[in-house]
Amino acid sequence: MNLRTLARFPLLALAMLSLLAGVLGGLARLAVDVPAPASAQAGVHGALMIAAFFGTVISLERAVALGRFWPYLAPALAGLGGLTLLGGLPTIAAQWLFVGGGLTLLAGSVVVLQRQIVLFTVVLALGAASWLIGNLVWLATGLVQAAIPWWLGFLVLTIAGERLELTRFLPARPAAAPLFVASVVILLAGALASHWTEGAGLRVFACGLLALSAWLLRYDIARHNARQRGLTRFIAICLLAGYVWLAIGALLGIVGNFVPDAAMRDAALHAIVLGFVFSMVFGHAPIIFPAVAKVRIPYHPVFYLPLIVLHASLALRVLGNGSDDFVWRQQGALANAFALLLFIVTMVTSVVRGRRQHPGSRTGPRGDTR
Known part of the structure; x- marks a missing residue:
């Protein structure tokens, strides 16, 4: 197992930690009795689920596909952003980490566009840009709600772009x-x-x-x-x-x-x-x-x-x-x-x-x- 493969497991662990905290935080929003540390994450439930968990997982998948070391910075920053939220550090630190992750994922998408400009690669790049914009909106406004359309756009466009690729068959x-x-x-x-x-x-x-x-x-x-x-x-x-x-x-x-x-x-x-x-x-x-x-x-x-x-x-x-x-x-x-x-x-x-x-x-x- 090479170094890049080994590096994926800590990133997956960070993603799963954000998923666990995000799910428990979501349950706390519905008055379900959860451990106090998880209940404290109720306000950033959406950020943990989308920016941290899906940001890490999707950018990790893209890094594997690109086959280079530098794209792994995107899932690393997203995973650390989730860890920052869970650690109770200033929210702005997590926001900047997510912005860095979004920039790196978008840079990877630009590399793909340089190789092949077709509709599905453009849509995947728009999905990456949507994640970045959502992170910037959250940073600028401090409101998770303002970022939600862009974050949903990130998820939906990423999936739709991947499905569009398969219509070539x-x-x-x-x-x-x-x-x-x-x-x-x-x-x-x-x-x-x-x-x-x-x-x-x-x-x-x-x-x-x-x-x-x-x-x-x-x-x-x-x-x-x-x-x-x-x-x-x-x-x-x-x-x-x-x-x-x-x-x-x-x-x-x-x-x-x-x-x-x-x-x-x-x-x-x-x-x-x-x-x-x-x-x-x-x-x-x-x-x-x-x-x-x-x-x-x-x-x-x-x-x-x-x-x-x-x-x-x-x-x-x-x-x-x-x-x-x-x-x-x-x-x-x-x-x-x-x-x-x-x-x-x-x-x-x-x-x-x-x-x-x-x-x-x-x-x-x-x-x-x-």
Whole structure:
């Protein structure tokens, strides 16, 4: 195992620490009894989940793909930003670390653009730029809410760009690219406008999300792969379920639930971050984690268990939010956390099983079944 591979494990540990603290902080926001140190993180729940956890994981994946040492600065800075928040250090220190991580990720995206300028690489660069802008907005305003559209844009554009890349395996469809570009333009225009007219801008942003969800449901290769078997089918089902949740979150946003203090803001945001983004994580982990950590994750039908728990618990949470039933909302959030824990346990168990099946082998599965 070379030095770069070894360096990935501390970065993954920092990401998991931010995830744990972010989840517990989110539960504290719903009056769940959690340890006092975790409860203290309730105010930076969003920053821990998106800027720290996803910032570290996504930039680490990109660093591995670039194959150079300097891009690893991005996940290192993001991971340290999360650690800074958890350590109770001045928030501005964490904000600057996240800004540094965003700059490095964007620099890596520019390197990719120099190699290949096509639509999906441009979209991935826009996703990196969105993370940077969100971090800068948080630094300038001190308001996490002001950064949320950009942070969501970071996650959604990163996923959409990666999915767009895979459409090259499908027959050419002339309308696909223009519709995709229009969706991205609407999303970014809404995020920008939200700084001057918050309500209207966030509604436009939500329209962009809805357009992207419709595009993904219509044009993504997952529709074809859902008819396959094994891991390919599992990934496709994760993706399609995520696209539905993205549409639900977008519809809630269109009617005004992205603004602070909106009645169903919790449902709107978590439909996207839990329903869409974590569904993508569940689906792609058996491919991405072996590439990053050099381990095998053999597929097993038990992979569906955390996926079912995630979506069922999110539905309970959303219904509780919509019916103003706090107990349903709280229990749904607890079950969300259990689904993430169950997913981690499932992946670790699969890694152990992979080592038993292939002693001494540390390579992941070949090919892309996404």
